[in-house]
Amino acid sequence: MATLTVPNPVTDQVITALEQAIGKEKVRTDLGARIARTRVPAPFPVHRFAEYMPDVVVLPESAEEVSAVLRIANQFRVPVVPRAGGTGLADGAVPLHKGILLDIKKMNKIIELDLVNRTVTVQPGLNMLKLNEYLAPYGVFYPDDPASYPVSIIGGRIGTSGWSLIGSRYGHTRDLVISLQVVLPTGEIVRLSDGGGAPKVRKASTGYNLKQLFIGTQGTLGVVTEATLELFPKPEAELAAFFGYESFADAYRSTGALSTSGLGTLAAVILFDERKVDYLRRDDEAYIPLPERIKAVVATALYGVEDEVRAAANRLFRLAKETGGEYLGDELSAGDWASRHDRYATPLHGRLPDGTVVPMSWHCEDAAIIYSELPAIKQKWHEITDRYIQKYGIFDNWGMFFYSNNPYKGWGDYLVEIDIGIWEQALNEETWQAWVNLKREITRATLEHQGSISACHGACREGDAEFIPVELGEGGFELMKKIKRLLDPNNILNPSKNYLHLAYVDEEVGA
Numbered sequence: 057m058a059t060l061t062v063p064n065p066v067t068d069q070v071i072t073a074l075e076q077a078i079g080k081e082k083v084r085t086d087l088g089a090r091i092a093r094t095r096v097p098a099p100f101p102v103h104r105f106a107e108y109m110p111d112v113v114v115l116p117e118s119a120e121e122v123s124a125v126l127r128i129a130n131q132f133r134v135p136v137v138p139r140a141g142g143t144g145l146a147d148g149a150v151p152l153h154k155g156i157l158l159d160i161k162k163m164n165k166i167i168e169l170d171l172v173n174r175t176v177t178v179q180p181g182l183n184m185l186k187l188n189e190y191l192a193p194y195g196v197f198y199p200d201d202p203a204s205y206p207v208s209i210i211g212g213r214i215g216t217s218g219w220s221l222i223g224s225r226y227g228h229t230r231d232l233v234i235s236l237q238v239v240l241p242t243g244e245i246v247r248l249s250d251g252g253g254a255p256k257v258r259k260a261s262t263g264y265n266l267k268q269l270f271i272g273t274q275g276t277l278g279v280v281t282e283a284t285l286e287l288f289p290k291p292e293a294e295l296a297a298f299f300g301y302e303s304f305a306d307a308y309r310s311t312g313a314l315s316t317s318g319l320g321t322l323a324a325v326i327l328f329d330e331r332k333v334d335y336l337r338r339d340d341e342a343y344i345p346l347p348e349r350i351k352a353v354v355a356t357a358l359y360g361v362e363d364e365v366r367a368a369a370n371r372l373f374r375l376a377k378e379t380g381g382e383y384l385g386d387e388l389s390a391g392d393w394a395s396r397h398d399r400y401a402t403p404l405h406g407r408l409p410d411g412t413v414v415p416m417s418w419h420c421e422d423a424a425i426i427y428s429e430l431p432a433i434k435q436k437w438h439e440i441t442d443r444y445i446q447k448y449g450i451f452d453n454w455g456m457f458f459y460s461n462n463p464y465k466g467w468g469d470y471l472v473e474i475d476i477g478i479w480e481q482a483l484n485e486e487t488w489q490a491w492v493n494l495k496r497e498i499t500r501a502t503l504e505h506q507g508s509i510s511a512c513h514g515a516c517r518e519g520d521a522e523f524i525p526v527e528l529g530e531g532g533f534e535l536m537k538k539i540k541r542l543l544d545p546n547n548i549l550n551p552s553k554n555y556l557h558l559a560y561v562d563e564e565v566g567a
């Protein structure tokens with residue numbers, strides 16, 4: 057039995073083959089290009105930076121060039137890691153085994169706008185902000201709207217199966233992608249939609265629903281090179297309304313009532329716990345100068361046709377009042393909602409237990425949790441985090457958010473997020489391991505409360521990934537391993553992500 061665990065290193069021969077295939081100017085071996093693509097904004101073991109630096113960066117411009125890169129990688133058995141905006145918070149784009157870093161940012165063309173059928177076909181390196189600027193004069197928009205809206209890009213949204221702030225009204229990334237062109241690990245180019253292959257058909261029953269298989273796979277099964285996306289009429293009205301509560305318990309009950317209101321224009325319901333409100337007061341990250349009696353906040357947003365939004369607002373305000381909510385005003389509501397779409401300021405607010413301000417990296421632990429378990433998860437995650445803060449003194453607790461998570465309705469499971477700061481410069485192997493253990497404890501608590509390890513970021517890191525077999529069960533994980541081996545026989549595409557190094561252990565692979 058041969059065991060394939062670690063792929064081969066990149067040699068001069070590989071570089072020459074890449075240069076011949078896609079052109080010298082698209083193959084970069086300089087230190088700057090490689091350093092810039094080593095990590096993502098999630099906490100990183102900076103004391104081991106060099107272990108993850110890619111050997112070479114390629115910048116293909118077409119599916120054919122991506123295919124050529126993957127064929128070379130198979131020939132020489134070297135790893136390839138796709139990277140889009142590099143904002144993923146679960147390390148999906150981190151090259152765990154170095155190798156070839158495939159940056160898709162040059163693939164940023166709009167291929168076709170079809171206003172009759174309400175679709176736009178794009179290359180995956182395009183940013184949603186830029187796409188919507190292009191679409192605005194036509195009165196349509198693409199509503200994938202994460203808190204990383206200005207910086208994440210379409211390939212990464214598909215790679216992570218991203219979550220959108222207004223997903224309860226418009227759906228999330230997986231609901232907004234109609235069809236995909238994918239280059240398989242062995243280089244074949246395929247077109248896949250929902251149950252068929254027709255690029256603009258939203259629902260078919262011709263074949264397997266293979267499109268979904270390639271969404272959220274963190275670039276482990278193929279490289280997306282084109283996507284046909286859903287377009288909506290640009291909303292005539294967007295109304296953000298924030299309500300304050302004197303206790304978390306009140307805000308939690310109100311969240312349930314608002315989420316189950318059945319209002320079709322309700323795009324988001326977001327609960328901020330006491331620690332999040334404290335943090336916002338402390339650091340003024342967002343626009344939230346609240347009176348002290350306010351301990352928790354529920355943010356809501358209505359999007360749609362003006363007449364519908366107006367009518368829904370009446371019902372929403374009545375419901376919030378009946379459940380103990382105090383309207384926090386137009387200025388605060390609009391101001392804070394605007395800041396939710398771009399949360400890059402977070403890392404500037406690290407505080408040590410003695411109050412010293414230091415730059416901290418932002419960890420955003422996300423999980424999908426059902427409504428009934430939210431209070432218990434909140435308590436457990438805070439207890440775990442506070443214990444590590446006390447013991448190690450390099451972490452900070454930035455509170456929790458609970459977002460309505462379901463497409464086309466507010467109720468069901470919630471994207472639960474705890475934001476934790478880490479003083480990266482102070483990391484050594486001991487504190488890094490402490491950090492991983494903290495994550496492990498949070499993940500265990502998630503599973504104990506019937507949750508799923510990640511709602512949108514993915515589970516690629518130590519502390520998350522090893523729990524994938526636990527959550528999926530033996531049969532489910534066995535199936536994942538079989539699919540990975542079938543599509544990627546030489547384990548070249550984003551190896552070891554999603555704990556899939558296990559797919560190749562004790563299997564007869566290669567020579």
Ligand SMILES: Cc1cc2nc3c(=O)[nH]c(=O)nc-3n(C[C@H](O)[C@H](O)[C@H](O)COP(=O)(O)OP(=O)(O)OC[C@H]3O[C@@H](n4cnc5c(N)ncnc54)[C@H](O)[C@@H]3O)c2cc1C
Nearest residue numbers: 140141142143144148202203204209211212215219275280
């Ligand atoms: C401030 C901030 C706020 C955030 N808020 C949100 C939020 O509200 N909702 C949310 O979902 N996420 C959020 N995130 C996380 C992150 O922005 C998302 O995970 C996003 O989808 C990643 O996109 P990216 O372009 O940066 O991808 P990358 O990080 O570059 O890649 C992500 C994954 O996709 C794979 N990939 C990239 N391109 C391709 C391709 N062409 N084909 C196949 N696989 C590919 C990569 O290998 C990797 O595994 C936030 C991040 C930050 C920093």
